[in-house]
Amino acid sequence: VSFVTLDSGFGPLCxxxxxxxxxxxxLNGYETATTAKNSPAGEGFNKDFHRYQLEWTPEYMKFSIDDEQQMLVEGNFWNRGNFEERAPGTPNPWVSGGKMAPFDEEFYIIMNLAIGGTNGYFPDAPAMNNGKPKPWSNQSPTAIREFWSAKADWLPTWKLNENNSKEASLQVDYVKVWAL
Incomplete structure (x- = not known):
């Protein structure tokens, strides 16, 4: 479950x-359960804290930003992902699960900066970040090592040492989790 992702190519604007x-x-059905929100003109999502919300019930998962619903997903993930047609013969691992299977079980929440991906989310050249090309290829088996080896190029863009780290790329004010 990705609560929030900065859209590659748009930085903090999407x-x-x-x-x-x-x-x-x-085999991932994410393309049927994804949404994007553009920031108001001239603002960007990096200018202030925002509330990224997920309401997870036995009937649906509702994604919101600052109390504004962005997406409602109502289960039947086998059909939603069209897996029978996309991968004939692949067994449905959720056939005996509930409406929200596989999301009818406990999951962990992670918070991270996603880097080094090879799934095409971060496009290969000519994409640029801060005037530098991406330091790995989507076909590379050592993408994360190549990313780390180029840290002199990208780490300064994370602004870890500016203004007591108040300009850092990932800041979390608080996290609240409760059961309904």
């Missing part, structure tokens, strides 16, 4: 929320 699911690690 935020995405995505539900990742699939019967195998290589």
């Amino acid at each position: 935020i995405g929320q995505t539900l990742h699911f699939g019967p195998t690690t290589w």
Whole structure:
């Protein structure tokens, strides 16, 4: 479950929320459960804190930003992902689960900066970040190592040492989790 993702190529001007699911690690139905929101003109999502919300019930998952609903997903993920047609013969691992399977079980929440991906989310050249090309290729088996080796180029853009880290790329004011 991706609560918030900065859209590649748009920096802090576009935020995405995505539900990742699939019967195998290589088969993901995220494209049927993703949304994006553009910031108001001239603002960007990096100018202030925002509330990224997920309401997760036995009937649906509702994604919101600052109390404004962005997406409502109402289960039946096998059909939603069109997995029978996309991968004939792949067994449905959720056949005995409930309406929201596989999201009818406990999950962990993670908060991170997603880097080094090879799934095409971060496009290969000519895409540029701060005047520099991406330091790895989507076909590379060592993408994360290549990313780390180029830290002299990208780490300054995270602004860790500016204004007591108040300009850092990822700041979290608080996290609240409760059961309904």
